[in-house]
Amino acid sequence: TELGVERRFVPESCPRAVRPGDFVRYHYLGSFPDGTRFDSSYDRGSTFNVFVGKGQLIAGMDQALVGMCVNERRFVKIPPKLAYGSEGVPGVIPPNAVLHFDVLLIDLWNSEDEVQVQTYFKPEKCPRTVQVSDFVRYHYNGTFLDGTLFDSSHNRMRTYDTYVGIGWLIAGMDQGLLGMCVGEKRIITIPPFLAYGEDGDGKEIPGQASLVFDVVLLDLHNPKDGIAIENQLVPESCERRSQTGDFLRYHYNGTLLDGTLFDSSYSRNRTYDTYVGKGYVIAGMDEGLLGVCTGEKRRIIIPPHLGYGEEGRGKIPGSAVLVFDIHVVDFHNPSDSVSITVHYKPSNCTVLSKKGDYLKYHYNASLLDGTLLDSTHSLGKTYNVVLGSGQVVLGMDMGLQDMCVGERRTVVIPPHLGYGEDGVEGEVPGSAVLVFDIELLELVSGLPEGYMFVWNGEVSPNLFEEIDQNHDGEVLLEEFSEYIQTQVDTGKGKLAPGFDFEKIVKNMFTNQDRDGNGKVTAEEFKLKDQEAREEHDEL
Numbered sequence: 001t002e003l004g005v006e007r008r009f010v011p012e013s014c015p016r017a018v019r020p021g022d023f024v025r026y027h028y029l030g031s032f033p034d035g036t037r038f039d040s041s042y043d044r045g046s047t048f049n050v051f052v053g054k055g056q057l058i059a060g061m062d063q064a065l066v067g068m069c070v071n072e073r074r075f076v077k078i079p080p081k082l083a084y085g086s087e088g089v090p091g092v093i094p095p096n097a098v099l100h101f102d103v104l105l106i107d108l109w110n111s112e113d114e115v116q117v118q119t120y121f122k123p124e125k126c127p128r129t130v131q132v133s134d135f136v137r138y139h140y141n142g143t144f145l146d147g148t149l150f151d152s153s154h155n156r157m158r159t160y161d162t163y164v165g166i167g168w169l170i171a172g173m174d175q176g177l178l179g180m181c182v183g184e185k186r187i188i189t190i191p192p193f194l195a196y197g198e199d200g201d202g203k204e205i206p207g208q209a210s211l212v213f214d215v216v217l218l219d220l221h222n223p224k225d226g227i228a229i230e231n232q233l234v235p236e237s238c239e240r241r242s243q244t245g246d247f248l249r250y251h252y253n254g255t256l257l258d259g260t261l262f263d264s265s266y267s268r269n270r271t272y273d274t275y276v277g278k279g280y281v282i283a284g285m286d287e288g289l290l291g292v293c294t295g296e297k298r299r300i301i302i303p304p305h306l307g308y309g310e311e312g313r314g315k316i317p318g319s320a321v322l323v324f325d326i327h328v329v330d331f332h333n334p335s336d337s338v339s340i341t342v343h344y345k346p347s348n349c350t351v352l353s354k355k356g357d358y359l360k361y362h363y364n365a366s367l368l369d370g371t372l373l374d375s376t377h378s379l380g381k382t383y384n385v386v387l388g389s390g391q392v393v394l395g396m397d398m399g400l401q402d403m404c405v406g407e408r409r410t411v412v413i414p415p416h417l418g419y420g421e422d423g424v425e426g427e428v429p430g431s432a433v434l435v436f437d438i439e440l441l442e443l444v445s446g447l448p449e450g451y452m453f454v455w456n457g458e459v460s461p462n463l464f465e466e467i468d469q470n471h472d473g474e475v476l477l478e479e480f481s482e483y484i485q486t487q488v489d490t491g492k493g494k495l496a497p498g499f500d501f502e503k504i505v506k507n508m509f510t511n512q513d514r515d516g517n518g519k520v521t522a523e524e525f526k527l528k529d530q531e532a533r534e535e536h537d538e539l
Contacts, residue, residue, distance in 0.1 A: 004077035014069035020053025025107035076101040109191040116189040126181035132165030137219035150204040188213045218258045221303040230299040238293035244277030248331040262315040300324045330368035330433040332414040338398045339412040349404035355388030356446025358497035368433040386498035411436045444497040475520040
C-alpha cells in the first residue's frame, strides 16, 4: 500500500540529486508483481524525458525520482493509489495494479542551470586568456552526463578549430571556453537549452541532453594579432642591428603554442640561412628577424595569418600559432665590404704592405659569434702569403693592405669576400662572416707588378752570351736556372719573394722559349722592357 524504493546502485560521486522542478532523462523497465512486462523505454530506443514534481508523471514516480543521482539505479514499487488507481489503463494496466519500475537515471538539469566550468589543470604562466572573437584550437572528449562518449577530437587526431563568441559554437561552449589559458584543462557541463535543445543534433546527441566536454586548449590567437617578440638575451655590445636586405644565419627551435616541437635547426646541426624582409621566409619571421644583434636570443610568436595560415604545412597544423626561439649567429649585407679596426700601430710606420709583398703574420680566425675556427698561435708558426696573388680569400687580401710590421688589426670579412655560400666543409660554415685578429710580423717588399725577377744593377750588354755557358747558341733550362741562381746568390738580381724558385725560373724560361722547343736562341731572347717597346712600336 506504500511506495517502496530500493537503491540498487549508487555511484560514488553524486554532485547533484533530483529535486522537484528538475528535468530528467531516464530508462526504465515496467512490470507487474508477477514479472510480466508492460512497458520499456529500452524497447523504444530512447529515454523517457520529463519534468519532476509538475504532475507530468504518476504520483509514485514523481516521488520515487526525487533524490536520485545520475547513473543511480532504483527499483520502485508503486501502489495503485499512487499509480493508475481503480481505473487502470485499458488494455495495458488493469485496475488496482501494483507497478514495479527498474529505473536508471541518465540525465538531470534545471531550467535555471547555467554552464558549469571545472578547471582541473592550469599552467603557472597564463599570459593570455580566451576572449570573444578569438580563434582557438582545442581537443575534447564529449560525453553525456552519465559518461557515455558521443564524440572525441582525439579519436580523429585533429583539433577542433573555431572562433569563440560569434555563434560558430553552441552557446554553452561559447561561454565555457572564455577565460581559458593555453594548456588549461577544464570540464564544461552544458544544459540542453544552451546546447542542442529539444531536437538534439539529429545524429549522436538526443534531444534534451546535457553535454559534458573535457577540453584542453592548445592554441589561441586573434585575427588582429601581430607578431609578439620576447627578448631573452641581448648582448651588451650591439654595434649593428639587422635591416631589410640583410642575410642572416640563425638557429631556432620551432614549437606550437602548447610546446609541441615541430622543427629545430639544432637537430640538423646547421643554421637556417636567409635574407630578411625579402619574402624568403613566412611574413611573421620576416618581421621578427628585423632589428636583431649578432648573438641575440629572442622568442618570436607568430599568428597563423602571418605563418602557414589555415592549411598549415608538414607537422604544422592549420591555423596554428608558431613559437620560434631563435639565436642569431651572424648577419651581413651583400653590399658590405671588408671592415678593418686597427688596435695598435707602431710609431715608426713608414713601410706599408702592398700587392706583391711577402708577408708573415699570426692570426686568430673566428665566426661573428666568437666561435674559434683556426689559429696560427696553436700551430706555432706564422701564415705566409704573397699579397694580392690569390693565395688567400679576397677579403683577406684587402684586409692585409697598408699594414706595417708590428701592427695589430681586426679584419671582418663578409662571405662574398670570404668562402661564399659553400664555406669549407667541416671547417667554415656556408655564408659565414669571418673575423680575423691579425699581427704582421715580417714584410719582404715585392717586385713591381708583372715582374718575377729584377736586376739590382746594370744589365750586361752580353747577357745571352753569359747565360749560354757552352756557347752553342742555345740556352737550356738547366743553364738558365743555374745563371739566375748565381745572380740571386751574388746579389745582382732579385726574385719575387714568397714563390717557389723552380716554378719562377721555369715560368721565366717558358716565356723566352717562344717556339716551345725547350731551347732559347738569341733571336728569341728579350728582356721585359724590350718586349714592351716592341709591343708599343707595333701599336
